[in-house]
Amino acid sequence: MADLFRLPSAVRRDPDVDAWFAQGDALRGMVQPWFEELRGCGADVRELLHDGHPTVCVADAAFAYVDAFAAHANLGFFYGAALEDPAGLLQGVGKRMRHVKLHWGRPPDASACRDLIAAAYQDIRLRLKGGA
Template identity: 70%
Template sequence: MSRLFRFPSALRRHPDVEAWFAGGDAALRQLARTWFERIRDSGGDIRELLHDGHPTACVDDAAFAYVDAFGAHVNIGLFEGASLDDPAGLLEGAGKRMRHVKLHWGRPVDEAALGDLIVAAYRDMRARVDAEA
């Protein structure tokens, strides 16, 4: 049995994800879109869907990242974030596996460090998927 969170219904580009970005607070969802595009660009094997009401990206069908917009911030979530090195200290949360980065509109973010976390999360999930193959 897989320990990975799998979504066989994930698509290369899911129309529900695009609809999510078109709704709600435009400024916060645009901020979320910017980072979801970075997540999408992680590899040619990225699939996506709307899970629990927010855009979720998968390596093949294994969830690795999500974005969500709240009233005053955006979360960039990493499904296996607890296992990642985070030298910039961006990750928040105390769950067994998941971690997230909070982005607040108008506040600077260490884009290089967040980009590095996304790349690391992708590579980590790719290795986990390959190990289960």
């Protein structure tokens, strides 16, 4: 459990996250439905802005985030390297983190993204119990 990335200021619903999406940026709008999927994973999900982007936790253990850039947006997973990814959506080469890069005009495999979200949620719950 010592390797968990903890964000103790996470809350059930953070108004700063809603304000981030309300800025009207089209790429933020592109990732908002994915953030809603993350929010809906379970009653134990908490959120906050971490390093300027919406992040979700189980209790205080971070498991996913979204972010928007100039030409793309990301759906990211703090322990994405440990997730099964049969659709090959995850990108990144770090020790733990991976992300799905989202572009205009190229919708991602929605089912595969939902599967990654569900897997990331289950993974962090298992890690919290000391099983991963």
